[in-house]
Amino acid sequence: MIPVIITDAMNSWKAKDWTKEYFLQKFGSFPFKTDEPDIIKRQKLFIKMQDYLEYFDNNNDEDPIYLFDDKLAERDEVKEILNDWAPPIYFQEDYFKALEEERPPYRWIVMGPKRSGSPFHTDPYRTSAWNGLIKGRKRWVLYPYNLIPPGVDVDFDEDGNFESDSPEPVKWFLENYPFIPEKYKPIECILEEGEIIFIPSGWWHLVINLTDTIAVTQNFCNQSNFDIVCAELNFDDEELYEDFQTRLTKIKTDISFPTNLVESGFRT
Numbered sequence: 001m002i003p004v005i006i007t008d009a010m011n012s013w014k015a016k017d018w019t020k021e022y023f024l025q026k027f028g029s030f031p032f033k034t035d036e037p038d039i040i041k042r043q044k045l046f047i048k049m050q051d052y053l054e055y056f057d058n059n060n061d062e063d064p065i066y067l068f069d070d071k072l073a074e075r076d077e078v079k080e081i082l083n084d085w086a087p088p089i090y091f092q093e094d095y096f097k098a099l100e101e102e103r104p105p106y107r108w109i110v111m112g113p114k115r116s117g118s119p120f121h122t123d124p125y126r127t128s129a130w131n132g133l134i135k136g137r138k139r140w141v142l143y144p145y146n147l148i149p150p151g152v153d154v155d156f157d158e159d160g161n162f163e164s165d166s167p168e169p170v171k172w173f174l175e176n177y178p179f180i181p182e183k184y185k186p187i188e189c190i191l192e193e194g195e196i197i198f199i200p201s202g203w204w205h206l207v208i209n210l211t212d213t214i215a216v217t218q219n220f221c222n223q224s225n226f227d228i229v230c231a232e233l234n235f236d237d238e239e240l241y242e243d244f245q246t247r248l249t250k251i252k253t254d255i256s257f258p259t260n261l262v263e264s265g266f267r268t
Contacts (some may be wrong), residue, residue: 001200001201001224003140003142003145003187003189003197003198003199003200003203004197004198004201005037005191005195005196005198005213006088006090006130006131006195006196006197006198007184007195007196008151008193008199008236009088009089009090009196010085010088010132010134010194010196011138012144013084013085013086013132014083014084014085015023015084015085015132015134015216016134016194018084018134018214019135019136019214020053020056020111020212020214023049023053023111024049024050024097026051027049027077027078027081028048028050028053029048029049029050030048030049030075030077030078030187031046031047031048031049032046032047032048032049032069032078032109032207033045033046033051033067033068033069033070033071033169034046034047034052034065034066034067034068034069035065035066035068035118035146036065036066041154042095044068045072047065050195052065052067052111056111056112056113056212057106057113059113061115061170062111062115062168062258063115063116063168063169063170063171064112064114064115064116064226065112066098066110066111066112066116066117066118067110067111067112068108068110069108069109070105070106070107070108072107079213080198082107083181085132085216086128087218087220088130088132088196090198091128091130091198091220091222093216093220093222093223094221094222095221095226095229095244095248095252095255096127096219096220096221096244097193098221098226098244098248098251098252099240099243099244100247101245102240102243104124104125104240105124106127106219106220107217107218107219108215108216108217109214109215109216109217110131110142110214110215110216111213111214111215112207112209112212112213113209113212113233114210114211114212115169115170115208115209116169116208116209117138117168117170117206117207117208117209118126118150118165118169118205118206118207119167119168119169119172119206120141120143120152120164120166120172120204120205120206121135121164121166121205121206122145122164122202122203122204123199123201123202123219124219125221125229125232125233125236126145126202126225126229126231126232127200127219127221127225127229127230128172128198128199128200128201128219128220128221128222128224128252129198129199129200129217129218129219130196130197130198130217130218130220130221131191131192131196131197131199131207131215131216131217132195132215132216132217133191133192133193133195133197133213133214134193134194134215134216135193135212135215136193136209136210136211136212136213136214136215137190137191137193137210137211137213138190138191138207138208138209138210138213138215139188139190139191139207139209139210139219140176140188140191140197140205140206140207141186141187141188141205141206141207142186142187142191142199142203142204142205142206143186143203143204143205144202144203144204145201145202145204147184147185148164148177148204149166149204149206150179150180150184151166151167151172151175151176152164152204152234153163153165153166153167162197164183166206169206169207169238170208172206173208174252179208184248186260190210191248201224201225201228201229203211213223214219215221226257226258230244230257230258231258232236237248245257
């Protein structure tokens with residue numbers, strides 16, 4: 001599979017009319033989760049929407065704070081936001097729904113000023129993902145799972161676990177992008193307002209916001225990535241994988257789980 005941009009798939013969303021002013025008026029006094037660490041609480045930093053939007057409009061940071069909230073469903077004062085969008089028809093099959101309250105984080109509201117973004121990463125458990133851009137423009141840079149992007153350090157331990165370290169987007173574009181050999185050039189695209197991008201299982205991706213942006217994104221497991229997600233889930237969390245097997249089998253009685261998880265996985 002390769003990344004794809006989809007148009008005209010969010011026309012029915014209430015979210016397509018979101019603006020910064022809407023969030024300020026309706027949710028201004030409520031805190032939202034960001035990508036910034038809170039060193040005192042040892043978690044991600046929560047900032048009131050009104051304070052974040054003031055920062056949003058006035059910062060000159062090279063790597064601005066990114067609002068990246070996956071906890072909306074846990075907070076009564078903001079969970080109604082989740083009613084404003086739904087997975088496009090192409091991505092509605094999602095086996096991870098079976099996990100219900102045990103499901104790992106999978107959907108986010110994403111808001112950031114220009115220059116903010118996400119460094120290179122792959123999505124948890126080799127899930128696939130889609131990202132719907134409601135306001136602004138995003139530049140995407142992508143590599144297939146078997147090509148580690150230039151400038152990204154990946155360390156494997158003896159058990160096959162790996163951690164990656166990537167420069168922040170602006171720094172990567174300044175220090176790595178100009179020197180990439182032609183044969184290692186990435187796949188690139190500009191995601192425009194109203195478009196949705198599909199990220200296949202395991203693909204590395206970096207995103208930088210070219211303008212102020214508002215977006216939503218979700219990860220999912222379906223028939224196309226089922227075997228490899230099972231392998232990764234079993235490798236990282238055997239107890240959760242066993243729970244997934246039990247719950248999904250009750251819903252999809254004809255489901256067949258992979259028998260050779262090693263051959264299915266990333267670490268072959």
